[in-house]
Amino acid sequence: MPIDDWPSADRPREKLLAAGAKALSESELLAIWLGTGTRGASAVELARGLLTDFGSLRALLVADQDRLCRHRGIGAARYAQLQAALELARRHHLEALKAGPPLTSPRLAGDYLRAELRDRDYEVFCCLYLDSRHRLTGFEELFAGTIDGASVHPREVVKRALARRAAAVILAHNHPSGVAEPSRADEVITQRLRDALALVDIRVVDHLIVGEGACVSLAERGLL
Numbered sequence: 001m002p003i004d005d006w007p008s009a010d011r012p013r014e015k016l017l018a019a020g021a022k023a024l025s026e027s028e029l030l031a032i033w034l035g036t037g038t039r040g041a042s043a044v045e046l047a048r049g050l051l052t053d054f055g056s057l058r059a060l061l062v063a064d065q066d067r068l069c070r071h072r073g074i075g076a077a078r079y080a081q082l083q084a085a086l087e088l089a090r091r092h093h094l095e096a097l098k099a100g101p102p103l104t105s106p107r108l109a110g111d112y113l114r115a116e117l118r119d120r121d122y123e124v125f126c127c128l129y130l131d132s133r134h135r136l137t138g139f140e141e142l143f144a145g146t147i148d149g150a151s152v153h154p155r156e157v158v159k160r161a162l163a164r165r166a167a168a169v170i171l172a173h174n175h176p177s178g179v180a181e182p183s184r185a186d187e188v189i190t191q192r193l194r195d196a197l198a199l200v201d202i203r204v205v206d207h208l209i210v211g212e213g214a215c216v217s218l219a220e221r222g223l224l
Helices: 014-019 025-034 042-056 057-061 067-068 076-099 106-117 154-165 184-198
Strands: 124-132 136-144 168-174 201-209 215-217
Touching: 014 168, 025 042, 025 057, 025 124, 042 057, 042 215, 067 076, 076 106, 076 136, 106 124, 106 136, 106 168, 106 201, 106 215, 124 154, 136 154, 154 184, 184 201
Parallel strands: 168 201
Antiparallel strands: 124 136, 124 168, 201 215
8 A cells, every 4th residue: 555545644744744753663764765656565565674674774775786676676866865864864963063062072972973973884084173162062083994103194194184273183994893892903093193292282182993792992001
């Protein structure tokens, strides 16, 4: 039966407007994103099929274009819409950080960093730039690949921090393995960056490592 023929209280869009987004199941939320179903399947049925095929909402959201577009009812347009929605969510997190309190505890950035980096299948090194009162002024991805002394260049980090007029920085990178424990290479590059930035009076507040379900602080480990 088409969704238009369902009782009003059961239609995902009307249900959201009446009770709020939290009242909807994952398949109902996906159905609103899909907008329409396919021949013989409503948007809700198509959404349920996607969740079943991918195993979880997270696996669906991070699927690459080729895999997602192989699913019936999903093409380049819907993939683009999904990526746009995810990017809006990330920018919302970043905007909230900028408007929020000073990052006296770098873990306040943890939610944003997990949303931004957790599902990357390669390592990304980035900086959160802070002003003299430790308020966030910007975020930037600087390097991609294996994070070691050969791939992270202190000169470039110093250059970018000066260009952003940063008084302090929080360094961050992800571990695609999901294990957030710092390696010896992580400790070495942190010390090199701390020393290089100190020469231009920019403080390294912390270096955060994002894993599957954790965000480890090197400062809290006494490694900074």
